Amino acid sequence: MREFAYRRTSRIDEALHLVARHEGARFLAGGTNLVDLMKAGVESPARLVDIRSLTLDEIGETPDGGLVLGATATNSAVAADPRVRGRYPALSQAILLGASGQLRNMATVGGTCCSAPAAPTSPTRRSRATGGFPAADAPRSTGRTTTTRSSGGRGTAWPPTPRTWPCR
Incomplete structure (x- = not known):
């Protein structure tokens, strides 16, 4: 697995901005699929934006x-x-x-x-x-x-x- 930047946010506008601004950025919430793909070398995002704290669970x-x-x-x-x-x-x-x-x-x-x-x-x-x-x-x-x-x-x-x- 290659190195990547990590950022957690609790604001929707910030999450969207971080992913749009950085090529190769991906959203991360549960990560049950993405992390496995990263370990296998199939996915290699340059940045993960953790959105688990967003209030979108309704x-x-x-x-x-x-x-x-x-x-x-x-x-x-x-x-x-x-x-x-x-x-x-x-x-x-x-x-x-x-x-x-x-x-x-x-x-x-x-x-x-x-x-x-x-x-x-x-x-x-x-x-x-x-x-x-x-x-x-x-x-x-x-x-x-x-x-x-x-x-x-x-x-x-x-x-x-x-x-x-x-x-x-």
């Missing part, structure tokens, strides 16, 4: 009955949230089955969405190392689970569950 309601999962919400918090368990049980179960408690307690929604390998047929622009994509490049349309530009890449919007779904 799980909130949308006016149409959907949910917004904050970028720094942990996967454990999402899986345990009663609204997620009630409206999106497959999401809750997938999180619980997909990783150990240790990983779920560290992994964040933002990291999971932006660093997780994308489907091989995904039309999105993927990063060289992980197959993931930048939050700003996530697909956006009604009726899909997406990372929204309108939230400034701050979270993932889940549309309301259609009344015809058996989990409603």
Whole structure:
């Protein structure tokens, strides 16, 4: 692993400025995927901007009955949230089955969405190392689970569950 600069911030504007100003900078929240890739030499950011202290961990309601999962919400918090368990049980179960408690307690929604390998047929622009994509490049349309530009890449919007779904 090569040397890198590290900066922790609790301000959104500062985090965005630090990443935009430094080529090769990456956000770090849980780091469950990024740190492993750095150890393996697949990723080698010049600077890490630790955003774990940002207050983006809320799980909130949308006016149409959907949910917004904050970028720094942990996967454990999402899986345990009663609204997620009630409206999106497959999401809750997938999180619980997909990783150990240790990983779920560290992994964040933002990291999971932006660093997780994308489907091989995904039309999105993927990063060289992980197959993931930048939050700003996530697909956006009604009726899909997406990372929204309108939230400034701050979270993932889940549309309301259609009344015809058996989990409603």
